[in-house]
Amino acid sequence: MNKKRNYWLLGIFLAVLAVRLILAFALPNFTYESYFHLRQVEQITAIGLPLYQDSLSYGGRELVFLPGFHYFMAFFDLFLPLEFAAKLIPNLLMASLVLIVYLLSKKFSENETASLLAASVAGFLPITFTTNSFTPEVLFLPLILWNIYAFLNITEKKYFYLYLLTFLLLSITSAATVLLLIGFLIHFTLSFMESKKMNREELELTVFSLFFFIWLQFLFYKNTLLNEGISFIWQNIPQAILMEYFPKVSIPQAILLVSIIPFVAGIYMVYQSLFKIKQQKAFLLVSFAVSTTLLTWFRLIEFKLSLSFFGLILAVLFSLFFKEVSEYFSKIKKIKTTKLSSYLLPGTILLLLLTTLYPAVNSALNQELPSRGEIEAFKWIKINTPANSGAAALLEEGHLITYYSKRENFMDDQYTLIKDVDKRFGDLNSLFRTKFQTQALGTLDDYKINYLIFTPKAKERYGEETFGFLSKDCFKLIYDQETKIYLVKCELKS
Amino acid sequence: MKTKPKNQSELNYWEHLINYQKIYLVLLVILILGIPALTNYLQGEPLIRGGESYGHLSLAREISWNNFYYFPLKLVAETLPEEGLIFIQVILAVLSILLFLRLAPRLGLEQKFTFCFLALLIISPTFIFAFTTLSAYSIYLFLVLSGFNLLVSRKKKFNSFSVIPLILATFMDFFSSLLLIILLLIYLFFIVNKIDNHLFTIKKPFTFFNFKDNKKKITVINLGAVGILSIINLLLLKVPFILGPFHLQKILPDLISDLGGLSGINLFTLLLASIGLMLLWKRKNSYLFYAWLILTLIPYWFNTHTIFYLSIILTFFAAQGLLKLFQKQWNLTELKKYTGLVVILGLLFSTATYLERINDKGPSTEMVKALYWIKTNIPDQKIVFSDPQNSDYILYFSGKQSFYAFAENDPSKKELSQRIFSSLYIDELFPLLEQNQISIIYITKEMRSGLSAEQGLLFLLKNERFKIVYSSEDAEVWVFS
Numbered sequence: 001m002n003k004k005r006n007y008w009l010l011g012i013f014l015a016v017l018a019v020r021l022i023l024a025f026a027l028p029n030f031t032y033e034s035y036f037h038l039r040q041v042e043q044i045t046a047i048g049l050p051l052y053q054d055s056l057s058y059g060g061r062e063l064v065f066l067p068g069f070h071y072f073m074a075f076f077d078l079f080l081p082l083e084f085a086a087k088l089i090p091n092l093l094m095a096s097l098v099l100i101v102y103l104l105s106k107k108f109s110e111n112e113t114a115s116l117l118a119a120s121v122a123g124f125l126p127i128t129f130t131t132n133s134f135t136p137e138v139l140f141l142p143l144i145l146w147n148i149y150a151f152l153n154i155t156e157k158k159y160f161y162l163y164l165l166t167f168l169l170l171s172i173t174s175a176a177t178v179l180l181l182i183g184f185l186i187h188f189t190l191s192f193m194e195s196k197k198m199n200r201e202e203l204e205l206t207v208f209s210l211f212f213f214i215w216l217q218f219l220f221y222k223n224t225l226l227n228e229g230i231s232f233i234w235q236n237i238p239q240a241i242l243m244e245y246f247p248k249v250s251i252p253q254a255i256l257l258v259s260i261i262p263f264v265a266g267i268y269m270v271y272q273s274l275f276k277i278k279q280q281k282a283f284l285l286v287s288f289a290v291s292t293t294l295l296t297w298f299r300l301i302e303f304k305l306s307l308s309f310f311g312l313i314l315a316v317l318f319s320l321f322f323k324e325v326s327e328y329f330s331k332i333k334k335i336k337t338t339k340l341s342s343y344l345l346p347g348t349i350l351l352l353l354l355t356t357l358y359p360a361v362n363s364a365l366n367q368e369l370p371s372r373g374e375i376e377a378f379k380w381i382k383i384n385t386p387a388n389s390g391a392a393a394l395l396e397e398g399h400l401i402t403y404y405s406k407r408e409n410f411m412d413d414q415y416t417l418i419k420d421v422d423k424r425f426g427d428l429n430s431l432f433r434t435k436f437q438t439q440a441l442g443t444l445d446d447y448k449i450n451y452l453i454f455t456p457k458a459k460e461r462y463g464e465e466t467f468g469f470l471s472k473d474c475f476k477l478i479y480d481q482e483t484k485i486y487l488v489k490c491e492l493k494s
Numbered sequence: 495m496k497t498k499p500k501n502q503s504e505l506n507y508w509e510h511l512i513n514y515q516k517i518y519l520v521l522l523v524i525l526i527l528g529i530p531a532l533t534n535y536l537q538g539e540p541l542i543r544g545g546e547s548y549g550h551l552s553l554a555r556e557i558s559w560n561n562f563y564y565f566p567l568k569l570v571a572e573t574l575p576e577e578g579l580i581f582i583q584v585i586l587a588v589l590s591i592l593l594f595l596r597l598a599p600r601l602g603l604e605q606k607f608t609f610c611f612l613a614l615l616i617i618s619p620t621f622i623f624a625f626t627t628l629s630a631y632s633i634y635l636f637l638v639l640s641g642f643n644l645l646v647s648r649k650k651k652f653n654s655f656s657v658i659p660l661i662l663a664t665f666m667d668f669f670s671s672l673l674l675i676i677l678l679l680i681y682l683f684f685i686v687n688k689i690d691n692h693l694f695t696i697k698k699p700f701t702f703f704n705f706k707d708n709k710k711k712i713t714v715i716n717l718g719a720v721g722i723l724s725i726i727n728l729l730l731l732k733v734p735f736i737l738g739p740f741h742l743q744k745i746l747p748d749l750i751s752d753l754g755g756l757s758g759i760n761l762f763t764l765l766l767a768s769i770g771l772m773l774l775w776k777r778k779n780s781y782l783f784y785a786w787l788i789l790t791l792i793p794y795w796f797n798t799h800t801i802f803y804l805s806i807i808l809t810f811f812a813a814q815g816l817l818k819l820f821q822k823q824w825n826l827t828e829l830k831k832y833t834g835l836v837v838i839l840g841l842l843f844s845t846a847t848y849l850e851r852i853n854d855k856g857p858s859t860e861m862v863k864a865l866y867w868i869k870t871n872i873p874d875q876k877i878v879f880s881d882p883q884n885s886d887y888i889l890y891f892s893g894k895q896s897f898y899a900f901a902e903n904d905p906s907k908k909e910l911s912q913r914i915f916s917s918l919y920i921d922e923l924f925p926l927l928e929q930n931q932i933s934i935i936y937i938t939k940e941m942r943s944g945l946s947a948e949q950g951l952l953f954l955l956k957n958e959r960f961k962i963v964y965s966s967e968d969a970e971v972w973v974f975s
Contacts, residue, residue, distance in 0.1 A: 160826065200825045207769075207819065208833040214761060215840040218752065222847055226754040229747050420946075 005112050009102055009119065016123035017095035023364040024087045024131040028372050033413060034134035035399035037070060038086060044074035045082075056402040057412055058424075059390055059448055064224050064416050068172035069136035090138035091131060098123040100145040101312060105319035107152055108282065113345065114326070118319035121352060125311045126359035127257040127304065130367050137305055140174040145312060147180060152284070154201045167209055171216045176305050179291055181210055187287035196283075224416055233300055236415040238425040241395075242299075257363075258311035259356045261348075265321035266314035272324075282320060288313045322348065370400060374455050377483035381405035384478070385451060392431060392444070393453035394461070401453070410447055432458060435468040441492045451478075452486040515609045519591050522616050523625075526845070527584045530626050530852050539859050541580040543852070544627035545740035545883060548890040549901065551628065555890075560731045563665040567628075579628060586636045587625040591616070593639035600646045601685065611813035614763055617845040620805035622852065623757035630666040630737055631802040637663040638674060645681070645712065653712045660716050664723045667737040669793055671724035673803060675717065676789070680782060682713045738799030739900045741883050748798035751848050756855065759805045759812075760844035762837060767808040770815030783810065857887045860968035861938055865891035867964045868971055872934055879914060879927070880936040888936060897932055915951050923954050927974050935960070935972040 030038070043051045050067045057063065076085040101122035105115035128141065143166050150163035170177040184206040191198050218225070224232045234242065255263045270289055273282035292310045295301040329344055370378075378400045381391060390408035391401050398412025411428050415421050427443045431452075434440055443449075452475070454466050466484055467475075479485035511518060534541050542548075554567040570582065591612060598608040615621050624632040637659040644656035660678075664671040727733040747755035750764060759767075771787075774780045790804040816837070824830040857865075861884075868878065869892040878894045885899030898904070898911040910926065917923035927933075935955070945952045954960075955972055964971035 154826075160829075164832075204824050204826045204829050204833075208829050208836070211762070211765065211833055211836045211840060214765065215836050215843070218761065218840065218843065222752075225752055226847075226851065229744070229753045 005116065008116050009099065012116065012120045012123055013095055013098045016098055016120075017091065019124075019361070020091040020095055020129070020131045020364075021088070023361070024091050027132050027364070027367065027369060029132065029369050029375055030086065031130060031133045031135075031367055031369060032396040032399060034086070034132070035403040036412065036414060037073075037134050037136070038082060039399070039403045040065075040067070040070040041073045041077055041082060041086075044070050045077040054402070056406065056408050057398070057414060058410075058418055059408045062223070062417050063414060064221060065414070066136070066172050066174060066220055068169055069139045069174075072139055072169075072173075073134075086134045087132070090134055093138045093142050094128055095123065096142050097125075097128070097145065097312065100142060100149060101315050104145060104149055104152075104316050107149065108285065108316060109319040109323040111319065111323040111326070114319040114322040117322055117348060117352065118315045121259065121262050121318055121356060122312055122315040124259075124352075124356040124360040125308070125315065126259060126356065126363040127308045127311050129360040129363040131364045132367055132369055136173050137308065140170065140176060140305070141308060141312065143170050143173065144177070144180055144309065148284070148288075151184075151202065151205060154199075154205060163205060167212070171213050174305075175217060175221075176301055176309075177213055179288070179295060179301065179306070179309060181206070181213060182291035182295065183284070183288040184209070186290050187284045190283045190287060194283075227417060232416075236418060236421050238415065238422045240422070240425055240429075254307060254310075256359060257307055258314055259352075259359065261351055261355050262311070262314040262318040266317040269317040269320050269324075282317075285313055285317055289317070368396070370397070371456065371482070373482045374457070375400070375404060377453065377455070377479055377481060377485060378404035380479055381407055381451065381453075381485065389450040390448050391451040391453055392428065392447070392449045393455065394432075394458050395425070395428060397453065397455060397457070407451070408448070410449055432462050432464075432467065437469040437471055437474060438492065440467070440469040441474065441488075441490055444488050445492050450488050452488065454484045454486075456482050512605050512609055515605065515612075516592065516595055519595070519609070519612050519616065520588055522613065523587050523591055524584065526616055526622060526849070527587055527625055529849050530622070531580050531584070534853055535577070537853075539853065540857060540862060541577050542628060543855055543857075544623070544629075545856075545886040546630070546738065547628035547886075548857075549740060549886040550630065552886065552890045563662075563731075580626070583625045583628065583632060586632055587621075590632075590636045590639055593636070593643050597639060597643050597646065607813055607817060610816050611810060614766075614809045614812050614816070614841070615806065617841060618759050618763060618805055618809055619751035619755070619757045619845075619848045619852075620759060620802055622845075622848065624802060626852065629802075631670070634663050634666045634670050635802075638677070641716070642677075642681070645709065645716070650708050653708060656712060657716050657719055660720055661723055664720055664727055665731075665733060667734045668724060668728045669736045669800065670803075671720060671727070673789070674720055675724070676786075678713060678717045678720065682710065682717065684782070734901075736793060736797040736800060739797055740799070740886065741900070743798045745795070745798065748801055749794070749804070752844055757805075758801055759808055760841055760848075762840040762844055763809060763812045766812035766815040766819070766837070768811075768815070769819060770811035770813070773818045774811065774814050783807065787811070856884070856938070856940070857891070858968045860966045861887065862891055864936065864964050864966060864969035864971055868892040868894060868934060868936070871963070872973075876933050877931050878934040878936050879911075879932040881938065881941050882908075882911065884936060884938060894934070897930060915945065917951060917954060918949055920954055920957055920959075923951070924959070933974050935974060937970040937972065939968045 040050050043049070044067070050063075050065070050070055052063050054061055054063050073085065073089065076089050080088070098119045102115045102119035105118035106112065109115060109118075147163060147166040147170060150159040150166060153159040154163060167177075170180070184202075188198060188203065188206065221232060228236060266289065269282065270286050273286050289310060292301075292306045292313070296303060296306040296310075326344060374397075378397075381401070382405045385391075385405075385407065387406070388408075390410065391405060392410035393401055395411055395413060398409040401407050401409040402412070410431075411424055418424070424447075427447070431440055431443055444452075452467060459465065467486070470486065474488065474490035476487045476489055477484060478487050530543075531541055533539075534543075542551075550564070550567060551571060553561050554564040554571055557565055557568055571579065574582070594612060595608065599605075603611075623629070624635075641656045641658075641660035641663065644652045644659070647653060660674065663674055728735070741756050744755065747753040747758070749755065749758050750761055751758040752761045771784075774783065787804075787807050790800060790807055793800045794804050820830065820834060865887060868888075872892075872894070874893065876894060877897050878888050878892065879897045880888060882896070882898050882900045885896035885901075888894055888896040889899075897914075898907040910930065914923065914926050914932075917926065935951075937952070937955075942952065947953060955962075959975055961973050961975065962970055963973050
């Protein structure tokens with residue numbers, strides 16, 4: 001790689017990082033689910049172990065999750081303030097996608113310009129542009145691409161160790177690593193069907209990965225498997241929000257999120273690889289595209305994560321597409337003099353900027369974040385309420401109660417191993433909808449809730465100014481800002 | 495990164511294991527089956543577990559002309575203390591393993607394969623469950639292996655005796671008898687005249703009507719005897735087509751024990767079986783094994799109690815997969831070691847998890863005490879309502895009839911039972927209990943955790959017509975008046 005290309009790559013990386021960091025620090029706080037992970041990182045820093053027995057979530061429960069990301073972040077928490085590290089490191093990791101997508105694209109296309117374009121597509125992919133998200137996916141996505149890169153170079157010893165390392169980290173970071181394994185299996189099936197010679201090393205790696213991954217997941221999820229059986233895949237998510245978690249794939253929405261140019265280019269390349277040129281190299285990428293589509297279609301993997309991975313695969317496929325188009329233009333140039341080829345690169349850059357940068361920034365600006373006022377309210381609870389009390393807020397605000405208020409919550413988005421989760425979710429909803437005090441008090445008694453929190457988000461969702469059942473006798477307004485907090489004074493005598 | 499020749503010490507360990515497999519496998523059986531028995535003994539819990547055990551024991555108590563074949567069990571149950579029965583099961587397991595080891599070379603099975611197959615089988619939840627309960631299939635396995643050992647024996651006088659265990663094996667259920675007939679047919683057509691050759695290399699089926707050979711003659715006699723008795727047992731003695739079920743059936747968990755099933759096979763064995771299934775495809779005569787797999791897979795869909803047969807064939811494929819995987823040269827030598835380690839750890843963890851939870855299945859001492867209380871304090875003609883999974887315990891310990899048992903296979907009673915559990919109002923529940931003369935309700939801890947306390951039967955128990963007459967940590971007895 002020449003020096004000029006190095007500068008270009010560094011430039012793209014720094015541009016992506018700069019945009020991400022500006023947005024991350026300009027926007028207040030983190031996405032709602034991030035607070036669960038922040039709490040886990042804090043716990044690991046404090047005692048070295050994750051919080052598998054959580055006394056606050058759901059009023060006390062057992063938690064099951066893979067702790068790789070939390071340990072990784074706990075390392076930075078040792079010498080950086082957590083909230084700073086939680087904005088810096090994830091964005092650094094996501095910006096690093098530029099580098100690995102470049103390497104992967106170069107491996108496939110052997111064209112540097114195409115690889116740089118693919119890298120910039122990956123950097124500004126709208127679906128991954130959630131700059132204030134502190135979730136394991138920020139580690140998972142770069143790791144999975146490094147793993148694929150190591151897989152492609154497995155004949156070299158250093159990549160063998162890189163593969164082992166990245167696969168180990170992936171297996172303890174996210175169960176979505178199954179995407180990779182299914183991709184490998186589809187790759188071998190496609191190669192077998194096309195009578196292409198299979199690489200022995202790749203086959204051996206796949207066998208090892210399959211057994212290792214299953215064993216490790218078994219170690220972590222043993223109890224979940226035994227209690228929930230095969231439905232552990234759906235993580236005990238309440239039926240009512242299952243659609244939100246695994247939404248039916250809307251093609252226009254998906255195209256927007258992965259950006260239209262890479263999407264069209266990727267689909268074209270999948271078609272070419274499968275039915276026209278039958279290039280074995282591209283089979284691997286196609287296999288990942290197929291495995292992601294299948295798992296998303298059958299709702300076996302979270303929609304946002306699978307679409308992010310799909311988007312990155314499309315970015316790599318885009319490099320193959322660009323290479324093919326530029327070769328076609330070169331051929332035309334040889335036949336007749338045309339200025340068309342000289343417009344190809346600037347035209348592509350312009351198109352990509354229009355279809356990725358704007359949607360990406362828009363995506364970051366539209367992240368669901370709690371406001372400063374809301375956070376203040378949750379912090380107020382910690383100082384002004386007894387330590388063993390319980391508080392109810394919206395489902396997504398559950399982690400704010402446990403993280404900032406340090407109080408027991410009614411419910412949050414960690415559903416695994418929770419009994420009667422559908423009923424609990426129904427009860428929480430009815431608390432925000434009911435007009436009957438007796439019904440509300442019954443629910444509050446059942447779940448041992450002493451405080452009610454009504455945030456502007458709840459107001460927006462339910463179209464009400466506050467809870468519909470409040471009476472002065474039984475509920476006392478104790479915090480009256482844009483967020484309102486009520487003390488429950490009555491209980492139903494049974 | 496090419497493979498280096500196998501380390502000499504590694505080879506020595508493997509060869510030692512294979513050469514002394516009889517000792518190691520017997521020790522493994524004793525260890526695996528001993529753990530649950532010892533745990534139960536130390537905790538003062540009943541050593542015999544599972545509904546099927548008590549189903550057989552109840553039948554053995556009342557011998558009549560159509561269940562005379564329970565007489566040996568009656569004799570054993572009356573002679574030995576209850577704890578002694580579990581040791582008989584361990585002895586049966588050890589004998590079955592020894593019988594298979596004796597039979598394997600005669601069938602042309604390689605020593606390495608036999609070791610892998612038996613090791614995987616012994617640690618499979620199906621085997622553990624079958625030999626830690628009084629399972630009909632454990633006795634069936636022992637009888638069939640005994641029969642075939644006598645049949646293949648080089649001493650002609652032993653061949654004729656093979657008919658005895660094979661006939662006895664037909665009393666389990668009709669499906670098992672059918673499988674036995676198929677085994678005898680396979681033996682007759684493919685193995686008998688090639689007995690000392692390798693099973694996979696047989697080219698021509700033997701000429702059927704040549705009865706000069708003693709083994710062939712006896713096999714045909716065995717076939718006839720087994721066939722006729724199977725039909726007689728089905729028609730006259732009303733032996734079930736397929737035994738059970740004795741628990742609430744769930745297709746996937748009953749197959750993969752790691753998903754919380756009663757028995758089944760380990761997830762890792764299933765993975766190895768998938769590899770074996772793919773690799774065995776190319777071998778000659780392998781269609782017999784695929785046919786056997788289909789033959790056991792279909793009835794499993796209807797009654798998961800047949801997991802015993804399905805898991806044997808899946809373990810067979812798994813052993814093939816395991817050997818193929820690790821006998822091949824790997825380009826990434828180090829990875830082969832890691833993979834081997836992960837496979838062993840996976841199998842061990844899965845088995846350990848199963849052993850850890852096998853004793854959770856009933857009955858516990860507290861449950862038994864509650865049922866004895868019913869026996870001594872409640873008149874005999876009363877019907878007890880409970881989870882159908884408890885029906886065999888109820889009959890054996892309390893001597894009372896339960897309202898519905900899975901083995902009855904009565905859809906109307908099943909529906910009624912479900913309606914009783916899910917009744918929302920007393921006007922719905924009371925007529926159901928009255929019409930079906932149910933006056934006792936037996937609730938276990940497992941039922942309490944599975945049923946909603948806020949609606950249905952448990953909620954309606956708060957009504958004054960129900961009185962709790964016995965209560966302990968694991969069981970409650972309610973009277974409906």
